[in-house]
Amino acid sequence: MSKTIFYLPNDKKLKISFEVIELMFSYAQDSFAALESGGILIGRILESTSDYVIDVASTPMLKDIQARSSFKRDAEDHQEFFDKHWVLQEGRCFYLGEWHTHPEKVPRPSQIDVRGWKELLNAEIQDQMTLFFIIVGTQQLIVWHGCIVNCRIRITRLGHIRRNEIIY
Template sequence: MINTELTFKDDSGGLLVIMPSAVNRLLDYRQIDSSSTEAAGVLIGERRGVHLVIHEISEPGKGDIRSRCFVDRRGEHHQAAIDEAFVRSSGKLQYLGEWHTHPEDRPSPSPKDLGTWRRHLVAQEQMALVIIGCCQIWAGKKIGNDIFPLLKI
């Protein structure tokens, strides 16, 4: 169990902070054994100026398509999690981006990941991207059509 947040930094000093409860939920989906399937969900949190703070995630469920090296986040429960968090927090918590797993120790975005994010993650504000590997976590930000890896600090 992780008791501290994970923090990543971009080249401009902007932070992506993942709170401990969200980190622990994400780590639960690591593809540690050979039969584990990829998992995906949304990142829910708050914007603090140039910083993003992840408080919650949506988790895989009904409607999602999952296999060893593929995931398609289709379940309606992901949007329901965003809507519920937004209402419960009086608008403070919102959709901040996407997460999914890879069955590798040190994950990085595949060409398919990059293309999907560029096509479907359209926003005026910066968005967070997280890939959970077996041993490490990759994090990035999407600003406009550009995707930038973040440095763990």
């Protein structure tokens, strides 16, 4: 299987569970009729190393707005999804970012994507100064790391996972 560990600029690591990768690729827009999909990323920050682990991702909800080239997440439904995991994990989980699809082989963030990512980082959800953003294309998904350093937002491309490297 392809690599699921990414190295952050601050020497920390991000691990994405195989189940989350498989789930996100299941929504790849590989037909003309497929609509953009997305959700939130939930996981842990390890006490021993401060590394990040993405364990769970939400999927499109009923009130989300999906089109061929846009996706608008309904905050209330995804918050409810997070709240359920918060209870199940006894408060030991964090909102770690968002994911969505693009109808292109190698996805690139749009200006709307980057603007939204910056807004999320400025919101400091759960006092998070670090978030992850994943865009799933038809052939690969790409992972970005967003953080606030010295009051400045930095967004860095961490790497990719190719769809044909996933073992089903």
